[in-house]
Amino acid sequence: MSDKKQSRIRRHRKVAYSLLSLLVLTLVLPLIPYAVAEKDETAGKVFNPGTELWRDVRQRDRDVIGTTQMKSVDAGVLINEYGETWRHFRMQQLVPYGAALMGIVLSIILLFYLLRGPLRLQEEPSGKKIERFTVFERTVHWFTVAIFWLLALTGLILLYGRFVLIPILGADGFGITASACKEAHNLFGPTFLVALVLLFLTFVKDNIYARGDMLWLLKGGGMLGGGHVSAGRFNAGEKIWFWIAIIGGLVLSVTGLILVFSILGQSREIMGLSHVLHGIVALVVISVSFGHIYLGTAGVEGTLGSMTTGYVDEAWAKSHHDRWYAEVKAAEDGSDKIVDEPGLATEGKS
Amino acid sequence: MAAMKFYCDAERCIECNGCVTACKNENEVPWGVNRRRVVTIKDGEPGERSLSVACMHCSDAPCAAVCPVDCFYTTDDGIVLHDKDICIGCGYCFYACPFGAPQFPKEGAFASRGKMDKCTFCAGGPLPDNSSEEYRKYGANRIAEGKLPACAEMCATKALLAGDADMVADIYRKRMVNRASAALGKGFQLREQNIGSGVDLKGKVTN
Amino acid sequence: MFKHLVDGIFWDIALWVFTIGVLWRILSIFLVGNKKDLSVARTTGMTGAIAANISRFFPRSEMQSRTRLHVIAGYMFHLGLFALLFFAAPHILFVESQTGLSWPAMPYWAFIVTAQLAFVGLLLLWIHRVMDPVTRLISSADDHVGSILTFIVMLTGCMALLEGFEGLRVLHRFTVELLMVYFPFSRLMHAFMFIPSRAFTGAWFGRRGVKA
Numbered sequence: 001m002s003d004k005k006q007s008r009i010r011r012h013r014k015v016a017y018s019l020l021s022l023l024v025l026t027l028v029l030p031l032i033p034y035a036v037a038e039k040d041e042t043a044g045k046v047f048n049p050g051t052e053l054w055r056d057v058r059q060r061d062r063d064v065i066g067t068t069q070m071k072s073v074d075a076g077v078l079i080n081e082y083g084e085t086w087r088h089f090r091m092q093q094l095v096p097y098g099a100a101l102m103g104i105v106l107s108i109i110l111l112f113y114l115l116r117g118p119l120r121l122q123e124e125p126s127g128k129k130i131e132r133f134t135v136f137e138r139t140v141h142w143f144t145v146a147i148f149w150l151l152a153l154t155g156l157i158l159l160y161g162r163f164v165l166i167p168i169l170g171a172d173g174f175g176i177t178a179s180a181c182k183e184a185h186n187l188f189g190p191t192f193l194v195a196l197v198l199l200f201l202t203f204v205k206d207n208i209y210a211r212g213d214m215l216w217l218l219k220g221g222g223m224l225g226g227g228h229v230s231a232g233r234f235n236a237g238e239k240i241w242f243w244i245a246i247i248g249g250l251v252l253s254v255t256g257l258i259l260v261f262s263i264l265g266q267s268r269e270i271m272g273l274s275h276v277l278h279g280i281v282a283l284v285v286i287s288v289s290f291g292h293i294y295l296g297t298a299g300v301e302g303t304l305g306s307m308t309t310g311y312v313d314e315a316w317a318k319s320h321h322d323r324w325y326a327e328v329k330a331a332e333d334g335s336d337k338i339v340d341e342p343g344l345a346t347e348g349k350s
Numbered sequence: 351m352a353a354m355k356f357y358c359d360a361e362r363c364i365e366c367n368g369c370v371t372a373c374k375n376e377n378e379v380p381w382g383v384n385r386r387r388v389v390t391i392k393d394g395e396p397g398e399r400s401l402s403v404a405c406m407h408c409s410d411a412p413c414a415a416v417c418p419v420d421c422f423y424t425t426d427d428g429i430v431l432h433d434k435d436i437c438i439g440c441g442y443c444f445y446a447c448p449f450g451a452p453q454f455p456k457e458g459a460f461a462s463r464g465k466m467d468k469c470t471f472c473a474g475g476p477l478p479d480n481s482s483e484e485y486r487k488y489g490a491n492r493i494a495e496g497k498l499p500a501c502a503e504m505c506a507t508k509a510l511l512a513g514d515a516d517m518v519a520d521i522y523r524k525r526m527v528n529r530a531s532a533a534l535g536k537g538f539q540l541r542e543q544n545i546g547s548g549v550d551l552k553g554k555v556t557n
Numbered sequence: 558m559f560k561h562l563v564d565g566i567f568w569d570i571a572l573w574v575f576t577i578g579v580l581w582r583i584l585s586i587f588l589v590g591n592k593k594d595l596s597v598a599r600t601t602g603m604t605g606a607i608a609a610n611i612s613r614f615f616p617r618s619e620m621q622s623r624t625r626l627h628v629i630a631g632y633m634f635h636l637g638l639f640a641l642l643f644f645a646a647p648h649i650l651f652v653e654s655q656t657g658l659s660w661p662a663m664p665y666w667a668f669i670v671t672a673q674l675a676f677v678g679l680l681l682l683w684i685h686r687v688m689d690p691v692t693r694l695i696s697s698a699d700d701h702v703g704s705i706l707t708f709i710v711m712l713t714g715c716m717a718l719l720e721g722f723e724g725l726r727v728l729h730r731f732t733v734e735l736l737m738v739y740f741p742f743s744r745l746m747h748a749f750m751f752i753p754s755r756a757f758t759g760a761w762f763g764r765r766g767v768k769a
């Protein structure tokens with residue numbers, strides 16, 4: 001009984017397998033000649049030399065660089081694929097978004113100033129001054145500022161002059177302005193690297209992450225909540241600005257140098273990409289610098305003096321940089337070198 | 351408004367660089383500047399083809415879009431020209447141009463770019479037509495004299511066509527029909543059948 | 558219009574004021590004469606004059622660390638400016654057009670590098686002058702005007718680098734004319750006087766057997 005049943009199942013299975021293999025064979029066998037025969041793609045087609053050529057010219061499937069008698073950069077490339085992307089970036093993205101970024105940062109600062117006003121000292125100015133920046137430190141700072149703004153202004157004129165200045169100066173007038181800006185920008189570019197190195201060497205030791213910086217950040221630097229947060233010589237905000245300036249400046253320098261030395265034979269694509277980085281980083285650093293300038297001048301009472309005369313009021317130091325104040329006081333113990341008259345303080349090493 | 355265009359017939363170009371020489375000669379361009387160049391694809395391989403390329407006088411010209419001093423303009427003939435009295439030599443047009451047309455003189459050691467120079471379709475520049483100053487800055491103004499570009503006129507195989515876009519397209523279409531029928535292997539040449547021969551080839555187009 | 562003035566009458570005025578002013582200043586200093594030297598001469602004074610002229614090129618050893626910035630930036634600025642003034646191709650061409658004299662120019666890249674050195678030096682020196690309370694106190698308006706005018710001349714010069722716009726060349730020349738008119742009446746005269754004044758001090762002390 002069970003035997004009969006089993007043999008029937010076996011028979012059915014055999015039939016099923018045979019049918020299946022037949023099906024597979026009918027599908028596969030006709031393909032064998034294709035697999036064995038040499039491939040001839042043009043067989044049966046009218047060969048059109050044009051399509052192949054234009055696909056290459058257009059760089060559709062691969063980068064095609066032809067040969068030519070001309071020695072200039074990228075002369076062998078018939079169609080520059082990257083050009084449209086770059087055009088789109090500069091005209092549709094960098095120009096409007098850059099303007100928006102600067103505008104937004106400026107409005108936030110203005111709003112903040114109107115709503116919160118400058119940060120006041122916790123106590124009355126004591127009239128006692130302590131040295132915050134040496135002559136050398138201040139020299140390096142203003143040296144960097146001078147070159148940075150020379151570059152930023154000339155760069156911004158190149159970027160926005162077409163929209164803002166041509167209506168005012170006319171095409172010829174702006175041509176002169178733009179040429180002056182471009183030459184000054186290119187010439188001063190490499191000197192920015194010098195400033196950057198000096199800035200780095202002068203200030204890096206106080207801009208390393210230290211305990212307490214995280215807390216300072218979490219409390220928003222005292223800007224949001226109110227009250228002052230403990231900090232060393234530089235607070236976390238200042239440290240972040242330092243590193244933005246250094247790293248951003250380095251990116252600007254490297255990309256800028258690639259753009260200046262167009263004779264090294266780098267391709268358009270490298271230059272276009274350098275310009276993309278250069279433009280983005282420039283606008284970010286400029287925008288952040290607005291915040292830095294605000295905090296250094298109108299934003300925090302009594303700060304500007306630290307970079308002009310080099311001295312700050314003790315009350316200022318206690319409010320904003322209590323741990324630094326304690327360090328200075330501890331170092332001073334015994335030597336008692338409090339100077340009331342900044343004009344007479346000549347200890348600054350230079 | 352006409353639209354002046356180039357077309358280079360890859361099936362005819364023999365990479366003789368005659369157009370390059372003609373251009374240099376006609377316009378006396380500065381050293382290191384080549385308004386036109388011939389590029390060979392697959393040099394020495396099957397399917398080798400050459401194309402002569404210069405400024406293509408784009409309808410929506412990328413160079414004009416990115417120029418920080420906005421010194422480009424398009425003439426009534428659809429020719430894209432620029433004003434060297436305003437150009438600052440920044441090189442942006444070169445980054446954006448699809449065809450590598452803009453060229454910069456004075457590329458010695460460390461040198462910055464001079465003012466941009468490119469193919470003018472032999473139409474000079476914004477200065478008075480055929481004045482000596484125009485010639486010095488922009489080269490010949492053959493268009494004002496009723497002539498066509500020197501490069502195309504010089505082309506021995508008539509690979510390089512220059513002229514109004516419609517006419518250039520017309521000539522090229524006829525060539526294509528001829529070639530297609532020849533390729534179909536019937537030995538049948540439209541030209542032999544006297545179809546479309548010659549008649550409008552006397553127009554302003556070099557064939 | 559402005560261009561014709563700058564290339565014409567302004568230039569003539571500036572050149573005359575400069576030449577006559579400089580000569581007048583130098584002569585008036587030399588015409589003052591020396592006080593009679595009553596001491597017994599230990600040396601001729603010549604050795605002292607030469608020694609002082611040379612030794613002033615190096616910082617005093619006690620001052621080395623304090624004056625490091627002045628020395629480095631000072632040399633960068635003065636050497637850069639000197640090279641720029643006399644060996645930049647456009648300047649040589651200008652002198653040639655005016656006098657027919659010509660000499661080899663430095664290559665373009667050296668021109669740019671010297672300009673950058675000069676700018677870095679000048680900026681550092683001037684900012685340091687303002688930042689250091691001592692130098693700020695002893696600086697008069699003359700020092701600041703001289704520095705700023707020099708900076709402006711260099712800046713307009715670098716802005717005209719493309720040599721493609723007449724307006725920028727004229728602007729540069731105009732600022733040069735301003736500087737030339739200012740020059741004889743200012744401390745910028747040290748460009749002519751530093752050698753004689755070092756020599757005077759050196760000789761004065763040298764005759765007394767003192768190293769200046």
Ligand code: HEM
Pocket residue numbers: 090148151152154155156158159182185186188189190192193249252253254255256257259260278279282283285286418439440
């Ligand atoms: C550090 C060295 C720097 C170098 C070598 C440099 C060089 C250049 C070059 C070659 C260009 C192209 C413009 C032209 O060739 O005419 C450029 C554009 C520009 N640079 Fe810089 N740059 C430097 C630093 C900076 C800094 C610090 C800023 C701003 C804070 C800046 C902002 C800009 C801007 C906004 C543009 C215009 C981009 C455009 O028009 O699309 N650059 N720079």
Ligand code: SF4
Pocket residue numbers: 404405406407408411412413414430446447448449450451452468
């Ligand atoms: S220069 Fe380039 S982008 Fe401009 S019109 Fe000619 S081909 Fe087009």
Ligand code: SF4
Pocket residue numbers: 413416417418419420421432436437438439440441442443444452465466
């Ligand atoms: S090189 Fe001249 S034409 Fe080209 S984008 Fe710059 S300014 Fe315009």
Ligand code: SF4
Pocket residue numbers: 372373374376377385386404468469470471472473499500501502
């Ligand atoms: S049209 Fe004139 S300028 Fe342009 S490539 Fe031909 S010869 Fe040169």
